[in-house]
Amino acid sequence: MSLSTDDVAKVAVLARLRLSPDELQTFTGQLNSIVDFVAQLQEPDTTDVEPLAHGVEVRNVFRDDVRGPALPREAALSNAPKRNPDSFLVPAVLD
Amino acid sequence: MNNATAVSLLAQLNAGEVRSEDVVRRYLDRAESHKRLNVFVHLDPERALDQARAVDARRQAGQPVGALAGVPVAIKDLLCVEGEPTTCGSRMLRTFRPPYDATVITKLKEAGAILFGKTNMDEFAMGSSTENSAYGPTLNPWDEERIPGGSSGGSAAAVAADFAPVSLGSDTGGSIRQPAAVCGVVGLKPTYGRVSRYGLIAFASSLDQIGPFTHDLADAALLLKVISGHDDRDATSVDRAVPDYPATLDKTPGSLRIGVAREFFGEGLDPEVETAVREAIRIYQKAGAIIEDVSLPNSKYGVPAYYIVAPAECSSNLSRYDGTIFGHRAEDWSPKYPGEEDLHPLVRMMMASRAEGFGAEVKRRIMLGTFALSAGYADQYYNQALKVRRLIRNGFDEAFKKVDVILGPTSPSPAFKLGERTADPLAMYLSDIYTITANLAGIPGLSIPCGYTRSNLPIGLQLLAPAFAEENLLRTARVFERETDWHARRPGLS
Numbered sequence: 355m356s357l358s359t360d361d362v363a364k365v366a367v368l369a370r371l372r373l374s375p376d377e378l379q380t381f382t383g384q385l386n387s388i389v390d391f392v393a394q395l396q397e398p399d400t401t402d403v404e405p406l407a408h409g410v411e412v413r414n415v416f417r418d419d420v421r422g423p424a425l426p427r428e429a430a431l432s433n434a435p436k437r438n439p440d441s442f443l444v445p446a447v448l449d
Numbered sequence: 450m451n452n453a454t455a456v457s458l459l460a461q462l463n464a465g466e467v468r469s470e471d472v473v474r475r476y477l478d479r480a481e482s483h484k485r486l487n488v489f490v491h492l493d494p495e496r497a498l499d500q501a502r503a504v505d506a507r508r509q510a511g512q513p514v515g516a517l518a519g520v521p522v523a524i525k526d527l528l529c530v531e532g533e534p535t536t537c538g539s540r541m542l543r544t545f546r547p548p549y550d551a552t553v554i555t556k557l558k559e560a561g562a563i564l565f566g567k568t569n570m571d572e573f574a575m576g577s578s579t580e581n582s583a584y585g586p587t588l589n590p591w592d593e594e595r596i597p598g599g600s601s602g603g604s605a606a607a608v609a610a611d612f613a614p615v616s617l618g619s620d621t622g623g624s625i626r627q628p629a630a631v632c633g634v635v636g637l638k639p640t641y642g643r644v645s646r647y648g649l650i651a652f653a654s655s656l657d658q659i660g661p662f663t664h665d666l667a668d669a670a671l672l673l674k675v676i677s678g679h680d681d682r683d684a685t686s687v688d689r690a691v692p693d694y695p696a697t698l699d700k701t702p703g704s705l706r707i708g709v710a711r712e713f714f715g716e717g718l719d720p721e722v723e724t725a726v727r728e729a730i731r732i733y734q735k736a737g738a739i740i741e742d743v744s745l746p747n748s749k750y751g752v753p754a755y756y757i758v759a760p761a762e763c764s765s766n767l768s769r770y771d772g773t774i775f776g777h778r779a780e781d782w783s784p785k786y787p788g789e790e791d792l793h794p795l796v797r798m799m800m801a802s803r804a805e806g807f808g809a810e811v812k813r814r815i816m817l818g819t820f821a822l823s824a825g826y827a828d829q830y831y832n833q834a835l836k837v838r839r840l841i842r843n844g845f846d847e848a849f850k851k852v853d854v855i856l857g858p859t860s861p862s863p864a865f866k867l868g869e870r871t872a873d874p875l876a877m878y879l880s881d882i883y884t885i886t887a888n889l890a891g892i893p894g895l896s897i898p899c900g901y902t903r904s905n906l907p908i909g910l911q912l913l914a915p916a917f918a919e920e921n922l923l924r925t926a927r928v929f930e931r932e933t934d935w936h937a938r939r940p941g942l943s
Contacts, residue, residue: 357820362816363788365816365819365820365823366800366816367792367796367800368819368823369764369803369815369816369819370768370771370796370799370800370803371800371803371804371807371812371815371816372785372786372789372797372800372801372803372804373786373804373812374786375786377812381812381813381816384813384874385813385816385817385820387874387875388756388813388817388874388875389820391753391756391875392753392756392757392830392834394749394750394753395750395753395754395757395830395833395834395837396829396833397750398747398750398837398840400833400836400837400840403836403839403840404836404839405832405835405836405838405839406835406836406838406839406842407655407835408641408655408685408891409641409655409656409838409842409888409889409890409891409892409916410640410641410642410687410891410916412642412684412685412687414684415681415684417681425548425549429548430548432546432548433544433545433546433548433774433775433776434773434774434775435772435773435775435776435777435778435802436778442773442774444773444795444798445782445794445795445798446794447793447795
């Protein structure tokens with residue numbers, strides 16, 4: 355298959371990445387060569403093969419639903435790019 | 450003190466022959482006088498000296514000290530250290546200071562280790578050369594025109610250049626073993642789940658694992674023992690007793706059946722690397738090993754499966770960098786390119802912040818992963834890659850019925866030149882062709898020096914073992930180390 359610049363532009367919005375027209379051209383070419391390369395994954399017979407998400411199979415770990423210590427507010431806010439004393443600030447979500 | 454190991458330093462420290470403060474000063478001086486290698490992203494001399502003085506005081510007062518008391522350990526800059534810069538090689542995290550310690554950092558502190566700076570790396574651990582760092586490439590101490598491998602290139606170079614006796618890195622597709630090989634040091638990737646990933650800045654969560662870089666196996670065994678163990682804060686960490694790796698290291702393995710996988714000697718393998726690895730096989734034979742041919746028929750699909758699975762996981766993990774809670778936020782997100790006028794300002798803020806904060810390789814992988822998981826393509830790409838992943842693991846399971854350890858080259862070539870592969874992502878991806886399958890299967894692997902090219906570049910031997918067989922893996926590697934002195938060779942840094 356082949357990805358067009360339109361396809362790649364759509365993926366870029368899904369991925370929340372602003373791409374310049376130049377980057378869009380470069381990435382379209384590079385992503386197409388990678389997608390061509392991974393096409394060989396269709397070669398082996400995977401009939402009745404279960405997908406493997408972790409090399410070492412892990413089970414769900416449960417713990418009691420009790421409140422433990424949490425990060426203090428000031429520590430949680432300390433790396434915020436924009437904040438007031440209590441909250442993270444972002445561009446207005448509602449008009 | 451030159452070219453000391455953690456074990457040799459501990460002997461001197463415990464005997465009262467040196468103080469940790471002197472040890473730290475010596476490493477600080479050496480790192481400072483070779484700053485051009487760009488090994489550290491961040492190294493705060495006062496902080497290292499403070500820790501050293503505290504350990505010295507405890508020792509002098511006769512108080513109990515930990516297993517690494519006073520020993521400097523360089524840390525890959527993706528492990529969170531509370532209040533210390535932790536950039537992950539990215540502009541995105543240029544000013545980030547984590548509010549907590551990674552579990553391995555807590556364990557190092559409890560063991561009395563001196564946290565000795567944060568080492569350079571490919572951005573978000575994506576790369577094989579450390580050239581993807583936002584803070585410039587690290588140079589290989591053996592040849593400063595060459596790459597130190599990646600993504601843990603700074604941690605490998607730190608040990609090779611003797612800026613720290615040992616260091617920690619992380620391995621998602623070979624990011625400990627490949628830099629260890631091309632820098633001439635020992636690098637160990639433990640079994641997935643052996644070491645807690647809590648506080649490791651995530652790249653691909655089903656593949657990432659933390660491990661040590663050292664000059665020799667005694668140090669590797671010591672560090673592995675310190676950092677291993679179950680952790681409630683990592684749901685994938687395995688609740689299993691931690692063996693006393695240093696205590697059993699020198700016992701000859703009860704069974705020494707070594708598999709040579711023909712798939713690891715294919716097209717693209719540098720002839721000098723092949724010669725050194727074939728010589729290693731001969732050395733094992735002389736030491737009484739039974740050498741068996743084994744086959745890993747689906748290993749050729751390792752790189753393509755990885756380049757679906759890892760980007761898919763990274764596209765999800767890196768969605769947290771959106772300019773709101775932490776990390777870089779753009780100053781200006783007004784519409785710039787066609788189509789952006791229709792997007793919500795919040796979306797544009799995120800898109801602009803991520804565009805400025807991430808480098809090209811990170812963007813490429815996020816795009817690839819987003820595509821592979823997108824509606825209509827997930828079955829064809831992501832789910833198919835997970836099925837092939839199972840075939841790859843089944844291949845190892847079959848091979849390990851016949852042999853205890855599988856041997857081969859770590860990297861298909863010695864260190865390549867800076868800039869040689871940056872324009873061609875696929876060529877860079879193939880640097881990990883022999884290491885990547887161990888991450889997909891979750892099994893442990895290590896790289897140990899096994900020779901040098903005619904131009905004096907290190908060559909690494911890779912040994913792979915079944916899940917949780919680190920004890921036997923180390924002991925098998927020790928058989929080789931005892932018979933050779935490659936691990937004692939050092940770069941002639943001026």
